[in-house]
Structure formats: structure tokens, C-alpha cells
Amino acid sequence: MTDRLPSLSPDQWTDAQREAAAAIVNGPRGALYGPFVPLLHSPELMGHAQRLGEYLRYRSAIGTRLTELAILVTARAWNQQVEWAIHAPIAQQAGIAPAVIEAIAQRRQPQGMPADEAAVHDFCIELQRDKRVSDRVYGAALALFGEQGVVDLMGVNGYYTFLAMVMNAAQTAVPASSAAPLPE
Structure with a gap:
């Protein structure tokens, strides 16, 4: 490519x-x-x-750890290797468990996540997959993060979708990374 x-x-x-x-x-x-x-x-x-x-x-209202998790779900949704290569190591450094990162890479439901991570994961999965968020998942995110947090979470999804579109269309070269590439 x-x-x-x-x-x-x-x-x-x-x-x-x-x-x-x-x-x-x-x-x-x-x-x-x-x-x-x-x-x-x-x-x-x-x-x-x-x-x-x-x-x-x-500086998002949901903090770095949860932002990095949302970035990974978005990168996986778009098969975006550059974002994955950059953000998988950052997510792990920010406190996302390696097993959660691997499950996302494999398109599996991660097990054993804290409630805040599960809320972000489910919100992002629904938004990326279904192009909307169910009342149950929205309510869980709202209860944990408040309105600003939910809006920032939507913003992370939209922003990293934009970047994925740019890099997928431009076929941006993948940098060297300690992260394994996303499987096809």
C-alpha cells in the first residue's frame, strides 16, 4: 500500500x-x-x-484512561492501524489492562473491566456499530460521567473517526510500535 x-x-x-x-x-x-x-x-x-x-x-471530562479506551474502540471499528499502533501502548500505560486491549483487537467483549471502562466500551461499540446509543447504555454513561463527559465521549468517537477516515483514505504509513497490528 x-x-x-x-x-x-x-x-x-x-x-x-x-x-x-x-x-x-x-x-x-x-x-x-x-x-x-x-x-x-x-x-x-x-x-x-x-x-x-x-x-x-x-483534557476531556472523562480523563486520559477512558479517552484512550474510546480511541482503541474507534480504531478497531475503522481497522485503523496507525491509531492502534500509537494508542494501544498509551492505553496500557494509562491503565487499560492488556487483556482488554487484546479483546478489542480481536473484536471480543472484554471481561472484568471496571464499571467506567465497561460504560465507555459499550457506548463506543454501540455508537460505532449501530450509529446510535441505546437508552440503557446512554443512561449508564450519563450516570458515571455527567453531560459534559457524555458529550466529550461522543467527541472522542467523532474526532478519531475523522482521523481514521483521513488515514485510511490517505493510506498513511504505520509507525513502528510495541503494539501488534490489528488482525484483519
Whole structure:
């Protein structure tokens, strides 16, 4: 598979691309990688996307551990190898059990999750699979995370779906990772 929107050399960047890249490199991500490689071809879109992603990934109302879990469910739903390679190790470092990560990779229901993880997992599975969330699953998430948490959880799903679409269409190269690739 050929990377359709490969990395541009910094000497090829426009001023807008330089500015957009600097915002990412100087922010919490610290480097231009993953979805931002193809997005750099549209620097204004990349700038808006990176600000949304920075909030959702680093400051969402559900916290880092649960955000990383939601990212993994979304990556699996979209067969997105780049997001999986980046976020499976981060999820484990944030406290998601390796058995839960493996179950998601295998499209199996994880066993033994804490209630907050089960609520996030079920919410994301229903939203990605059914394109809606049942009253029972919504109510469980609302009880645990409140309205802002539920909205942020929806935002994580939408944002990482957007990134998956970009990288799947661009055929973005998968970085080296300690995570095993998603099975087909």
C-alpha cells in the first residue's frame, strides 16, 4: 500500500503549513506524526483538527484512561492501524489492562473491566456499530460521567473517526510500535 499523502519536506512547506506544524510540534504531541502528516496538506483544517484533538486527548471530562479506551474502540471499528499502533501502548500505560486491549483487537467483549471502562466500551461499540446509543447504555454513561463527559465521549468517537477516515483514505504509513497490528 502506497502512502498517498506522504510527509512533505519542511523546505517544501508554505507559511501556513509551517505555522500549523509548529503548533503541533510545540504542543503536547511534540512531533508531527500520524494523521497530521496527511492533514498538513490542508493546513487550516489541520489547525482546527489539532486544537479539537488536543482538548479531547489531553483534557476531556472523562480523563486520559477512558479517552484512550474510546480511541482503541474507534480504531478497531475503522481497522485503523496507525491509531492502534500509537494508542494501544498509551492505553496500557494509562491503565487499560492488556487483556482488554487484546479483546478489542480481536473484536471480543472484554471481561472484568471496571464499571467506567465497561460504560465507555459499550457506548463506543454501540455508537460505532449501530450509529446510535441505546437508552440503557446512554443512561449508564450519563450516570458515571455527567453531560459534559457524555458529550466529550461522543467527541472522542467523532474526532478519531475523522482521523481514521483521513488515514485510511490517505493510506498513511504505520509507525513502528510495541503494539501488534490489528488482525484483519
